[in-house]
Amino acid sequence: MRPLLASLPLLALLGGCSYLPNWAQLPSVTGDKVLGLVTPYRVEVVQGNVLTKEMVARVKPGMNKAQVRDLLGSPLLTDIFHESRWDYPFTINRQGATPQKRLVIAEFDGDRLKTLTVPDDLPTENEFVAAVNTFKPNRKQPKLELTEAERTALPPPKRSADAAPTAAAEGPAPGRTYPPLDAAPAKAGS
Template sequence: MPVSFRLLRPTLGLAALAGLSACSSWVGHDDRFMAVVPLYRVEIVQGNVVTKEAAEKVKPGMSRDQVRDLLGSPMLTDAFHADRWDYVFTIRRQGAAPQARRLVALFEGDKLKSFEVPGDLPTEKEFVASINTFKPKGNAPKLELNEAERSALPKPVRPAPPSAETGGPTRAFPPLEKG
């Protein structure tokens, strides 16, 4: 094997290793690289989405089952603090700002004593708008008909019930027993 090929193999191997190590340092540390070459990032959603409407329904004196029915199962329960439920929500989506919220329900026995809610809790519409990375051009499509449009629709035609005469061919079978 010529001398040039013997030197070329290790050089190519070192260049490949240097290139791979450079890729791993770009992914997490430099957002400028991510802006130039957008890589796919996994969407991470954890916890319970609690909106302002749902939080307003929770009142002191409710049972644990009633709170669970309204908000879902808590994200964190602690064996050492059995009277505390933590509702934690985090979301990281590509193209949307990351969000994190923490709500705390404190119980006395089986009854809700207090419910700590952050001041920036969004309504359902605000939450959907904040995670919606698809921005349609123009007006949003209409999803529901009003009463005038419903009344203008043709009435459904119901088929007539089948008459008893349209039974089909009948067969006569000989009796099974003779006698």
């Protein structure tokens, strides 16, 4: 009787396995959902230099390396065997946004910029922000500034005659005296 009672929990566990779905038909972990039930958190990976059309438009052939570095930032890749080439790769994988991958190449002749190779899909600053902004507020954004017409319509501030004077107008608190700031410090021992 004891062996039969001891095997009952084991039989219940095995019977519960018959209710699990067919594992071969479920999508893998690399899909959008794990086991078709749970969407895993994906780490946001941003690598490289964010370059926009506005930034690249300021760079002109003939600029020296320091000027290009000031405008585009330090290159992510510089090769000791190809010192005349700087690579500015950029990749971003963000949940809820389409992955982006770009490469801007600056080639130099000595210390001067010879060519700047820019991909066709390089976004403007506003396009880039819109592409990576996965936060979509469902409410109207609050108004942060008044228009000029609204400012002129405001009533002027009221000044009351019995307003308390400010502390600066009264001077220091009674009973306190302060030495002048230009006085020489007293010598020790005198």
